[in-house]
Amino acid sequence: MTATARLPSPELRRPRTVLVGTLFASAAAAMVYFGVLALYVSRRAEARALGVEWFPEGVVELGPSGWIFWTLIMSSFTVQWAVQAIQNEDRPNAYVALGLTMLFGAAVFNQMWFILNDTGFSLDGTEAQFLFFVLNGTFIAFLILAMAFLLLTVLRAMFGQYSPRQNDGVPAAAMFWHTVATMYWITWIAVYVTK
Numbered sequence: 001m002t003a004t005a006r007l008p009s010p011e012l013r014r015p016r017t018v019l020v021g022t023l024f025a026s027a028a029a030a031m032v033y034f035g036v037l038a039l040y041v042s043r044r045a046e047a048r049a050l051g052v053e054w055f056p057e058g059v060v061e062l063g064p065s066g067w068i069f070w071t072l073i074m075s076s077f078t079v080q081w082a083v084q085a086i087q088n089e090d091r092p093n094a095y096v097a098l099g100l101t102m103l104f105g106a107a108v109f110n111q112m113w114f115i116l117n118d119t120g121f122s123l124d125g126t127e128a129q130f131l132f133f134v135l136n137g138t139f140i141a142f143l144i145l146a147m148a149f150l151l152l153t154v155l156r157a158m159f160g161q162y163s164p165r166q167n168d169g170v171p172a173a174a175m176f177w178h179t180v181a182t183m184y185w186i187t188w189i190a191v192y193v194t195k
Contacts, residue, residue, distance in 0.1 A: 022172035026179040029142055033183045036138050040131045041190055047128070054128045055195060059119055065192040068111045072181040075104035079174040086162050086170045098154045101177065105147045112140055135191065139183060146180040149173045
């Protein structure tokens with residue numbers, strides 16, 4: 001018998017069920033969100049074809065929405081920093097990166113609240129105003145879910161549940177965060193830039 005036959009078998013790696021489940025959840029969230037965005041864009045196109053003004057000029061500003069765009073870009077880098085840090089078992093940097101990502105998420109939420117209040121739209125206003133609220137409300141709901149996922153990930157990391165071999169929760173949270181950020185990036189072009 002050779003010496004290699006007597007070596008102990010390696011530790012089994014846990015199945016990546018969290019990553020696979022998050023992949024399906026991200027795909028479902030994206031389908032729901034982009035369905036709402038498609039409804040918004042199609043109704044806007046129909047209104048323009050009839051010569052109806054969708055929004056009054058200057059009501060929906062590009063500046064605040066642009067800040068959200070760049071904040072979400074920065075948050076994508078910080079959430080990936082957390083993934084890299086947890087894989088290298090660098091917990092202090094993982095905590096800082098996850099905390100910064102959550103701070104960026106809170107800033108996005110604050111800016112979205114400002115945009116919704118600044119427009120002066122009401123739910124019982126025009127169809128354009130109602131769909132604007134529906135679209136942005138859907139984004140805010142997914143943003144809150146992404147932040148809750150990150151908070152759960154931070155708590156699990158603080159209790160030592162992640163290691164370089166079993167760290168699926170952090171990449172899963174990052175995947176969902178990137179999905180939510182992509183939702184806004186496309187919305188920024190489709191709604192705020194092209195108005």
